Amino acid sequence: MATDLARNLRLLCSYTPSISQVCRDLGINRQQFTKYLNASARPSDRNLRRICDYFGVAIDEIMMPHGQFASIVAVTPKTQNMVRALGPAAPALNAMIESSERALERYRGYYFYYYYTPSRPGCIRRSLLRLHERNGIWYSRLTERIQSEASPMGRSHYSHYLGIALFLGDRITIVDYNASNQTSLSQTLLYPAQGRELKFLSGLTLGVQGRSARAPFTARLFLEYLGEAPKRREMLEQTGVFTADDPGLPPYVRRVISARELEHSDILKAYELLP
Known part of the structure; x- marks a missing residue:
């Protein structure tokens, strides 16, 4: 579960300009936040609530298995084949x-x-x-x-x-x-x-x-x-x-x-x- 949380958090951060910006917005030390991303530490309940509020997800969602979470959060770009299929x-x-x-x-x-x-x-x-x-x-x-x-x-x-x-x-x-x-x-x-x-x-x-x-x-x-x-x-x-x-x-x-x-x-x- 800790690994899923870290992977889910990395996915959310991939939609932001930078991890440093996320840390500044949240007021969380960059070194500590890196531990969350590496699964070497788990956010406190308070920090987890702040992170979820920041990204607009629920706590039960960010704790999901990574594949399930990615299907909910990520809206992936259309492939080149899809663009060709659209034609005119x-x-x-x-x-x-x-x-x-x-x-x-x-x-x-x-x-x-x-x-x-x-x-x-x-x-x-x-x-x-x-x-x-x-x-x-x-x-x-x-x-x-x-x-x-x-x-x-x-x-x-x-x-x-x-x-x-x-x-x-x-x-x-x-x-x-x-x-x-x-x-x-x-x-x-x-x-x-x-x-x-x-x-x-x-x-x-x-x-x-x-x-x-x-x-x-x-x-x-x-x-x-x-x-x-x-x-x-x-x-x-x-x-x-x-x-x-x-x-x-x-x-x-x-x-x-x-x-x-x-x-x-x-x-x-x-x-x-x-x-």
């Missing part, structure tokens, strides 16, 4: 990525991600979404907590969805996949923020129901901005599935994501939040 679409995709880089900067950070879940009719799921940029490309990471009563093993655990974010036609588009099984793609479409201050976003999600049903579904979304560096562990503890009248949910969430009017309509459209 490659320049267009590159142009979309480049045009999105600056536009998405104001959306950097973490969000609570609310929607009515098809797995528990009438209940609202609150997940944690992160938008971050690396080498000019914007990535998404959605973390959902599967509570013990909904788990076949009777244990609470997390599911992770990794994706890419684009800003196209004055809309935010996210396409992601389940990191553990790669059995489907999901799409999120959001209105941009209104006004100067980023507080909330609204839109739609299109995906496939979990468990054995595997039914395609769409639902209205409400995103609540949490800032660039919230206490991630505390935020994750607030995620899960809740009854619609749970007092722990903001009352306005239900109004934005409800679809009760569909009995009089054939189209589900997102509510646009106005300033």
